[in-house]
Amino acid sequence: MSQDNGGPDPSFEDRLKAARSKQGLDAPPKQPLGDQGGLGGSAWGIGARVGVELVSALVVAVAIGYGLDRIFHTTPILTAVFVPLGGAAGVVNLWRLFAPKQSD
Template structure:
């Protein structure tokens, strides 16, 4: 390396670092656009469906369980079981609905 050659001064960023920022921003913008609902539909959709299903089943189980124990305790079989199964169904639907609304809002699966 000769002296008259303009070597890079250590305290200034190299010239192409300036437009690196621009390129990075452009690439990030493109990536955000391409990450629409079209990408990864398969596994994401499956995950969503699975979450809905667990939500519904779990609420039904909890409702049924509460009803069953209350029935055994108060000896009102089978009425409280039926009531709480219905409430569990409603709770599951509500939970699934909330989750769906949240997923729609944030977009993450």
């Protein structure tokens, strides 16, 4: 048990680390938050996310446009203005999700 190997003793930290990695106790290195691999990395998951992000932005935009139209009695105009904005916002959402992280 208490055998001493003659050479320079590896520090306790090193031995602990080796033992932990042998037992699989150390968590694998975390992937950076930016690539969001944990949020449904499968093709199906990515597809669902894309759909949800695009549609939800559009829904919000249509709701805003329609609501403002109701208030100002300008029925089709503001809805028509906000629909493209909503589409753009959806694309912005997607860009946030899948953009390669370089800065920040």
